[in-house]
Amino acid sequence: MPDHVATDFREYEPPVPPTDTFDVVRSEDGRWYTVTGPCPTCRATVVFRVAYGVLGPTKRLLGRGRRAPEPLTGSIPVYCQCGYPHAERPPESPDSGCGAFWEVPVPAPGPGTST
Numbered sequence: 820m821p822d823h824v825a826t827d828f829r830e831y832e833p834p835v836p837p838t839d840t841f842d843v844v845r846s847e848d849g850r851w852y853t854v855t856g857p858c859p860t861c862r863a864t865v866v867f868r869v870a871y872g873v874l875g876p877t878k879r880l881l882g883r884g885r886r887a888p889e890p891l892t893g894s895i896p897v898y899c900q901c902g903y904p905h906a907e908r909p910p911e912s913p914d915s916g917c918g919a920f921w922e923v924p925v926p927a928p929g930p931g932t933s934t
């Protein structure tokens with residue numbers, strides 16, 4: 820994996836280069852978001868899956884009887900889970916990456932929905 824940069828482990832929020840793009844994919848039932856993109860620090864491709872239910876209130880419905888929650892807006896907090904070894908990572912750390920965390924903006928919902 821030549822693209823990986825073996826930085827020392829450090830928990831911090833690096834600036835995300837504007838050239839980096841992230842895929843944000845909503846699951847069919849609307850309960851999962853999968854974020855895929857490069858770690859700003861170690862450059863590994865990170866696949867990060869989050870349950871929508873834990874991100875915020877889901878009870879507000881639009882009155883259409885839909886079961887899926889409303890599309891998420893705002894941003895998804897992501898942290899590096901590259902799985903590569905990083906020096907200085909505490910053995911008790913639950914992280915499996917370089918310690919970087921950042922926020923990925925959720926793209927606007929497609930046509931047919933309004934906010």
Ligand SMILES: [Zn+2]
Nearest residue numbers: 861901903917
């Ligand atoms: Zn890494």
Ligand SMILES: [Zn+2]
Nearest residue numbers: 858861899917
């Ligand atoms: Zn990383």
